[in-house]
Amino acid sequence: MLSTKQAEDAIVSNYSETDQHEGKEEEKEENHSFFSVKSALWHGGSAWDAWFSCASNQVAQVLLTLPYSFSQLGMLSGILLQIFYGLLGSWTAYLISVLYIEYRSRKEKENVSFKNHVIQWFEVLDGLLGPYWKAVGLAFNCTFLLFGSVIQLIACASNIYYINDHLDKRTWTYIFGACCATTVFIPSFHNYRIWSFLGLAMTTYTAWYLAIAAFIHGQDEGVKHSAPTKLVLYFTGATNILYTFGGHAVTVEIMHAMWKPQKFKYIYLIATLYVFTLTIPSASAVYWAFGDQLLDHANAFALLPKNRFRDTAVILMLIHQFITFGFACTPLYFVWEKVIGMHDTRSICLRALARLPVVVPIWFLAIIFPFFGPINSAVGALLVSFTVYIIPSLAHMLTYRKASARQVKCCLPLLTWSNRSSAAAPTSLVAGQCRANGSNPFSCRFLIDRKVQLSSSSRGV
Numbered sequence: 101m102l103s104t105k106q107a108e109d110a111i112v113s114n115y116s117e118t119d120q121h122e123g124k125e126e127e128k129e130e131n132h133s134f135f136s137v138k139s140a141l142w143h144g145g146s147a148w149d150a151w152f153s154c155a156s157n158q159v160a161q162v163l164l165t166l167p168y169s170f171s172q173l174g175m176l177s178g179i180l181l182q183i184f185y186g187l188l189g190s191w192t193a194y195l196i197s198v199l200y201i202e203y204r205s206r207k208e209k210e211n212v213s214f215k216n217h218v219i220q221w222f223e224v225l226d227g228l229l230g231p232y233w234k235a236v237g238l239a240f241n242c243t244f245l246l247f248g249s250v251i252q253l254i255a256c257a258s259n260i261y262y263i264n265d266h267l268d269k270r271t272w273t274y275i276f277g278a279c280c281a282t283t284v285f286i287p288s289f290h291n292y293r294i295w296s297f298l299g300l301a302m303t304t305y306t307a308w309y310l311a312i313a314a315f316i317h318g319q320d321e322g323v324k325h326s327a328p329t330k331l332v333l334y335f336t337g338a339t340n341i342l343y344t345f346g347g348h349a350v351t352v353e354i355m356h357a358m359w360k361p362q363k364f365k366y367i368y369l370i371a372t373l374y375v376f377t378l379t380i381p382s383a384s385a386v387y388w389a390f391g392d393q394l395l396d397h398a399n400a401f402a403l404l405p406k407n408r409f410r411d412t413a414v415i416l417m418l419i420h421q422f423i424t425f426g427f428a429c430t431p432l433y434f435v436w437e438k439v440i441g442m443h444d445t446r447s448i449c450l451r452a453l454a455r456l457p458v459v460v461p462i463w464f465l466a467i468i469f470p471f472f473g474p475i476n477s478a479v480g481a482l483l484v485s486f487t488v489y490i491i492p493s494l495a496h497m498l499t500y501r502k503a504s505a506r507q508v509k510c511c512l513p514l515l516t517w518s519n520r521s522s523a524a525a526p527t528s529l530v531a532g533q534c535r536a537n538g539s540n541p542f543s544c545r546f547l548i549d550r551k552v553q554l555s556s557s558s559r560g561v
Contacts, residue, residue, distance in 0.1 A: 142291050142293060142294075143290065143291070143293065144290060144291070144292060144293030144296070144357070145290055145357055145358050145359040146358070146359065147358070147360075147363045147364075147367060149292075149293050149296065149357070149358070150354050150355070150357070150358050150363075150364055150367050151367050151370060151371050152293075152296035152297050152299075152300055153289060153292060153296045153350075153354050153357075153427070154347065154351075154354060154367055154368050154371035155300050155371035155374050155375055156295075156296045156297075156299035156300040156303065156420075156423065156424075156427075157296075157347040157350060157354075157424065157427045158344065158345060158347045158371060158372065158375045159303050159307070159344070159375050159378055159379060160252065160255075160303065160420060160421060160424040161251060161252060161255035161259075161417070161421060161424070162340065162343060162344045163303060163306060163307055163310075163378065163379060163382065163417075164255075164259075164306075164310075164399050164400045164401060164417070165340055165398055165399065165400075166178070166182075166340070166341070166344065166379055166382070166383035166400075167310075167382070167383045167386035167387050167390070167394050167400045168337075168340070168394050168395070168397065168398045168399075168400070169336075169337035169338075169340040169341055169383070170327070170337070170383050170384070170386075170387035170394070171327055171337075171387060171391065171392055171393075171394035171395045172327055172328065172333040172334060172336055172337030172395070173327055173328055173334055173337040173338065173341075174325070174327040174328045175325065175384060175387060175388070177327075177328065177334070177337075177338075178337070178341070178383060178384070178387070179380055179384065181338055181341045182341055182344070182345075182376065182379055182380055182383075183376065185341055185342055185344070185345045186344075186345045186372045186373075186375065186376060187369075187372070188345075188489065189345040189346065189347075189348065189368075189372065189488055189489070190368050190369040190372045192348065192488055192489055192492040192493060193348055193351050193368035193369075193492075194365060194368065194369070195492045195493060195495075195496040196221070196224075196348060196351045196352065196492050197351070197355060197361075197364050197365060197368075198496065199224050199225075199228060199492070199495060199496060199499060200219065200224055200351075200352050200355050200356075200361065201361065201362060202228065202499065203219070203223070203224040203227045203228055204219060204361075206227065207227065214356070216443075216444045216446070217443065217444070218288055218353060218356050218357075218434050218443075219352060219353075219356045220241075220352055220353060220431060220434060220435065221237050221241055221349070221351070221352045222234045222235075222237040222238040222241060222435075224237075224352060225237040225491075225495055228495070228499045229495060229498060229499065233495065236491065237491060238435070240483060240486050240487045240491060241349045241431070241487060242431075242432060242435060243483055244346070244349050244479065244483040244484065244487050245349050245350075245428045245429070245431055245432050246432065246461075246462060246465075247465075247479050247483070248349070248424075248428040248479065249425055249428040249429050249432070249462045250462055250465045250466045250469065251479070252280070252421045252422075252424050252425040252428065253273055253276055253277055253280060253421075253425065253462065253463065253466035254273065254466050254469065255417075255421055256272065256273070256276035256280075256418055256421050256422075257269040257270070257272035257273040257276060257466075258399060259399070259401065259414050259417055259418055259421075260272050260276075260414065260418060262399075262401050262402070262406070262410075262414055263411055263414050263415070270467055273463075273466050273467050274467065276418075276421075276422075277459070277462075277463035277466060277467075279422060280422055280425040280426075280429075280459070281456070281459045281463070283422070283425060283426035283429055283430070283459075284433065284451075284452040284453075284455040284456060284458075284459065285448060285452045286426055286430065287448060287451065288353070288357060288430065288434075289350070289353050289354050289356075289357035289427075289430060290357040292357075292423075292426070292427070295423045295426070296423070298419070298420075298423070299419075299420045299423040299424070302416035302417065302419060302420040303378060303416075303417075303420055304378060305412070305413065305416055306382075306413045306416055306417055306420075307378035307379065307381070307382040308378075308381075308382070309409055309410070309412075309413045310382040310385065310386055310400055310404070310413075311381045311382045311384075311385040311386075312385075313404050313405075313409065313410070314382075314385035314386045314388065314389040314390075314404070315385055315389070317389050317404070317405065318389065319388065319389055319391075320389065320390060320391070320393065323389070323390065323391040323392075323393070324391050324392045325387070325388075325391045325392065326391075326392055327392070333395075335481075339478075339481040339484075342481070342484050342485065342488075343479055343484050344379065345372065345375075345488070346479075346483075346484035346487065346488045348487060348488045348492065349428075349431065349487055350427055350428070350430070350431055351368070353430065353431050353434070382400075386400050386403070386404075389403075390403050401413070401414060429458065429459070429462070432458050433451075433455045433458055436454070436455065436457065436458050437451065437454060437455070440454060442454040
């Protein structure tokens with residue numbers, strides 16, 4: 101029987117779908133050329149790269165609408181719901197990572213190579229639960245990513261309008277749609293190294309600009325903090341916060357881009373904790389300064405004084421929205437490539453040409469709907485709740501519903517199986533137990549002979 105260390109190494113025999121060599125050879129090559137420009141800017145697959153991708157993808161344009169949500173929820177509810185949804189989302193991201201490892205370990209036992217193939221969430225559901233779950237996962241994820249991309253284009257036009265209002269917002273949408281279409285040339289999440297780093301740096305600046313600018317401005321005369329006042333407004337604000345921590349549609353793709361995907365187990369939680377340091381201070385400060393005025397201004401930039409610091413924040417958010425558009429669109433590119441049989445193509449130019457039909461309808465929808473605040477809430481209520489919380493939790497419980505499946509489970513979660521119904525509860529993030537030789541609960545045992553494991557354990561769980 102394989103040791104835990106050997107088993108963890110076995111699962112990642114193929115690190116990247118875009119390079120010429122196998123995974124360990126690529127890692128050696130990356131270490132050898134660590135200081136090369138290509139390695140620094142293009143080839144990312146470390147745990148740090150995944151952390152930057154997760155954190156950068158979580159907090160984008162929604163950073164500017166969270167003060168608006170606070171004006172609907174109130175200060176206390178706004179802070180508590182951010183913490184609740186963030187921790188709950190981190191737990192379901194962990195469940196997704198468990199299912200990904202389970203699926204990949206099964207396929208690699210069958211000698212399936214993923215050298216030129218990116219595993220996606222709907223394929224994990226298909227391999228573990230069947231075609232009906234594949235259809236559900238594909239429908240929810242693609243719809244969520246489609247509207248997520250639309251929101252980024254609309255937000256670009258909305259933000260640039262605060263700097264240059266000589267053109268109307270729809271004209272700016274035309275312009276930024278053409279700019280964002282260049283993301284077709286980025287092959288996969290493996291190649292977002294520099295963009296993820298820059299994106300997080302930009303949102304960090306913007307978040308702390310909002311907080312500091314609000315405190316310097318101070319409270320407006322006669323400011324009121326009357327929220328919550330209406331149940332409809334309360335839940336509208338809650339769904340926007342739900343959307344904030346709904347980056348799970350790209351979790352599997354980020355994991356697959358890692359050289360050692362088993363290291364993903366802590367990453368999403370740590371990224372979420374960092375995001376809290378951006379979203380909570382900025383939203384609280386802006387709401388403290390402007391109060392109920394935010395009910396009429398969904399974008400926080402609208403109430404802050406125009407100066408070079410605000411213009412810098414606007415420009416940085418525009419660049420970040422280009423990056424986030426790429427994050428949202430890349431899984432759609434993969435799906436479309438698989439449909440038309442171009443996913444294995446190594447030519448970047450051919451793949452870029454094949455991806456253009458995905459950008460066009462997104463561009464068209466962004467022009468039709470020139471507002472993003474209500475869309476954020478609608479997407480949060482109708483799509484994120486299923487994509488982020490319900491589907492991963494149900495898929496995890498159904499995959500391991502039988503004692504025999506749990507006996508040979510490649511990676512155990514942090515809770516005991518005596519209460520499987522709590523699989524989605526944030527309190528389950530506390531310590532559990534590992535059934536494999538009493539090892540670390542996060543340790544994974546891959547490629548274990550199922551028959552040997554079953555014959556050595558006759559009792560149920």
